[in-house]
Amino acid sequence: DSDRLPKDSGPFPALPPRKVEEPSDARKRVLAKVKQQAQDLHLDGHADKALQKYTELIRTGGASALVLAARAALLLKLDRPCASIRDACAAVQLNPDCGKAYHVRGAAHQKLGHFRKAHRDLSQGQKLDFSEESVGMHAFCAKKAGLQQDTKTGRWYDPNKEGAQKAVELLMRAEGQAQEPKKKPLAPPxxxxxxxxxxxxxxxxxxxxxxxxxxxxxxxxxxxxxxxxxxxxxxxxxxxxxxxxxxxxxxxxxxxxxxxxxxxxxxxxxxxxxxxxxxxxxxxxxxxxxxxxxxxxxxRAEGMPDMDPSEKLEAEMSMLPLDHEAMSLLRRLRPKEALECLQQVGVQGISANVSSYIKIKVKQKLGEPDSEDEKPQKMPTPVPARAPPPMQPPSAPPPAPAPPAPAPAAAQAPSAPIEEPEDDSEDSDDEDFDLLPEDAEPLLDSGFNEPEPSEKQEEALSKWKQEAAEALESGDARTALDRYTEAIQGGGASALMLAKRGELLLKQKRPLAAIKDCSAALALNEDMGKAYRIRGIANRKLGRYADAKKDLVLAQKLDFDEGISAIEKFVTEKVRLAEKKESKKRRRTGDAGGTPDAKRAKDS
Missing domain, CATH: 2.30.30.30 (SH3 type barrels.)
Structure with missing residues (x-):
């Protein structure tokens, strides 16, 4: 076989995550665009770039059996048969009736010399999706595997192992004349x-x-x-x-x-x-x-029918102090989503600035800008004309102007520039209602990671991890936190374990402890997107928007999460407003700090 390839070693391209939520309509359009770009690059002969696009598509929620089969075919074209088999297996798990995945996996097995496996996959692929291109390869693999096909039933069998008697048995079974073979008795325990x-x-x-x-x-x-x-x-x-x-x-x-x-x-x-x-x-x-x-x-007895979600939304809005803009934004959402936003008002105990809170939440869901610079400029309110002074009667001549009194020395000095009040209108509509206080409880120890744990340590770590998982499933967050802490202090302080405990600490409103655990996790693995994401959210909860922006940007680069986009946009806007306010403050300080010599030179 002149087409034989050696086995390829890792790292292999990433497989799709186990739990993937249904993407939104906007996300589906983005995924379709990435898929088209990958197909175009493949047709143009840019296999490496096409592989990157397919991997990006699979990691961000666009994985399907056909997409995985397409990447498997591309990997086989790049002489990576093991990676191709891995993708084809994932495609078969998503859709057992995907004929293309069986064809690609059979071709990859043929490249590695696994002729029986190749024949098995090609047979299944031809049943599901017949291909003329695979006929020759199918016959070649059958010949190499020593298999023969019965002319009446079309079944394949090995004459060296099964012989004529097995062939007759297969024929009779196909005609319904043979019984299933008896199972061998089990050996005594x-x-x-x-x-x-x-x-x-x-x-x-x-x-x-x-x-x-x-x-x-x-x-x-x-x-x-x-x-x-x-x-x-x-x-x-x-x-x-x-x-x-x-x-x-x-x-x-x-x-x-x-x-x-x-x-x-x-x-x-x-x-x-x-x-x-x-x-x-x-x-x-x-x-x-x-x-x-x-x-x-x-x-019903009072004559009031059951309200549908839209009617409930109108009833809920009428009971809250909302302005016209907030109510208009809520009506643009689906009624159930709008009711969830209104429920958060009661859950978080918000009594002031309810309209501002609703505007922020709804705009985040709609993906609209909420900054002042991106909004259309409003027309300035006209200033009313000043009323003229009352006319003096003609009989009374105006009094002579009194001579001006000598001005004090202090009045002759140049007056200091009038300091304009700071405009906080940009911040009032973008107030952060999700801030948390700093931890009252002491921070937890980051533990250590035992590179070669003993058998007892492995059993203890496995037990603690299992108990933590069971506690989380039952809703017992405190027990789960204790078990994670025991595992970390017992030598299991891996980056993933520290990130999990940091996520749990953040849910318990302990942002400083979460930041410490995520920093320890990143010291062990600097490419862990989950740790950057949790630390960024914790910094945002503490009002450290610049640090939050850095962490969330890195998290999205390493492991994109559509749910974090709104938070990233929020902290980016907060950082922009803070920089704008600081620049205004520096300008006012610079104008006020001019020297007398500079002012005299300017007047001259």
Missing amino acids: TKQLRPGQAVKLGGLKAAAHLNGRRALVMRLSPDKEDRWEVEIRLDRGIVEVKAIRSENIIEIRANQGAEWQMQERLFAEERKKREKEEVRWKEEEERLKRMEGLRKDSL
Whole structure:
């Protein structure tokens, strides 16, 4: 095979994030433009630039099965078969019926000499999307793999392994005359256990968070060899059934029976407590539903129909001190989005400058400029003419003007320039309502990162991380923060761990602690966009707009996030206004600081 290529090593192009929100209409237009640019560059022969565009498209939310398959084909063209296979696999995960992904992956396997895998992918690709260009490659891979195709059924088989008997069996199965082959009996387990036996788990690698957990044996797994189905005791009285290998099951000794029984009683109490909480929550939900139904019934009885979102919006606006501009902006949003903005007024306890707050929030959602320089200039208000002085009667002559009194020495001196009042009109409409005070609690220790942790340290770190994740899922932020702190102080102070704790601290309104953790994370990894983003938001919460602008600009360059664009624009405007105010102040100081000699020279 003259087309054989060596295996390529990393780094490979980034894959799409796991959780991607549906892009807005404006974002879809931007992604479509980037996609068209990548296709044009590919057609013009600029493969490297086209690869950069495809990677930018995938990282910013424009990933689809066809886009990944297109980048896979481009990588194969650049003699990078392993990276091509990686992208094609991601495309198949997004859409199992993407024929192009199977064609590209089959071609990449053929370049590496994996002829059986290439034949498998090309067969599937031809079924989904037949291509004349792949016929020759398909036959070549079948010949190299030693496969033959049955003329009646079209099935491929290996005559060296299956033989004539297997071919006949395949023919009969295709005609519905053969039965499925019987499953081989499972080998006896290496450890004999009994149902209901108390055990513990240990030595697990893929699920290290289950090590040390108590469990009860249920039965021998009917379809997996040397595995027992056990009922595992988790936190808060939760049980989970898993098939565990015999080597990972530790039997409880007789002298540990009393401790087991005590832990089992505590587990039963936690389970009852959790079940009571679930019952109480269900009753509360049902009660709220009943109350809502009664409220609607009472409104119907009074002749008031149910209000749709637009009617609710008008009712809510009528109850708040909003000016005409704020109400007009709210009506431009969708009713649900506008109601969310109005709800934030009550959540954040805003009582003054409600109209200004609403204008800022709505303009951020609409993507409109909120600075004074970008708004159209308003016509100046005309100054009313001054009334003429009253006329003196003609009989009374005007009095002679009194001689001017000698001016004091102080009056002869040149008067100081009149200092104009500082205009704060630009700041009044752009007030920041989300500022936070500095932390009252002490800052947390940044810990250390153990490069080669021992087995015990790995188990402890895995346990702390798992407990932190479970606490976050259940809404217990305090426990999650404690577990992250234990992991960081125990040698797991990686950049990602510090950034996660910084994000949690910021949610708990501790911006200084969040800034410290993100700075420590950036000391370990200076290309971590998440740490720059969290530190930038924390600086913005403290009113440090210049520092916030620097961090957010770097964060968007490293890892673009559409949700941060509004915050970046806000702090940029704040920095611009501060610089403008400072320049005005310097000009006034410079005019007032002129020397007498300079003034005499100017007069002459």
